[in-house]
Amino acid sequence: MGEAERGESAPRLRISFWCSNEHETVPSFASDAQVPETWDCPRCGFPAGQDRDNPPDPPRTEPYKTHLAYVRERRSDADGEAILAEALAKLRGEI
Numbered sequence: 698m699g700e701a702e703r704g705e706s707a708p709r710l711r712i713s714f715w716c717s718n719e720h721e722t723v724p725s726f727a728s729d730a731q732v733p734e735t736w737d738c739p740r741c742g743f744p745a746g747q748d749r750d751n752p753p754d755p756p757r758t759e760p761y762k763t764h765l766a767y768v769r770e771r772r773s774d775a776d777g778e779a780i781l782a783e784a785l786a787k788l789r790g791e792i
Contacts, residue, residue, distance in 0.1 A: 710730075712732055717752045732747075
C-alpha cells in the first residue's frame with residue numbers, strides 16, 4: 698500500500714536521548730504523545746536521558762549472596778554460638 702491509500706502519517710517528533718556511555722538514541726514520538734523522561738539505550742541497555750551533559754546513572758547490580766551470607770548479616774557470632782549450643786543440647790537430650 699502506498700501513502701495515498703493509507704492516508705497521511707501522524708506528525709512526529711524526534712527526541713535525542715543519551716546514556717552514560719555517550720550513545721545517542723533518537724526515537725520518534727507522535728507530536729501529541731507524552732515523551733518519557735528516560736529511554737533504554739538499544740546499544741548498552743543503560744537508561745538514557747534528554748540531557749547530554751547529565752545522563753542518568755547506570756543501574757547498580759548487587760553481587761549474588763548465598764543464604765549463609767544473609768544469615769551472617771542478621772546474626773552476630775554470639776547469636777550463632779547460642780543457637781548452635783541449643784541445637785546440640787537438643788540432640789544430646791539435655792533439653
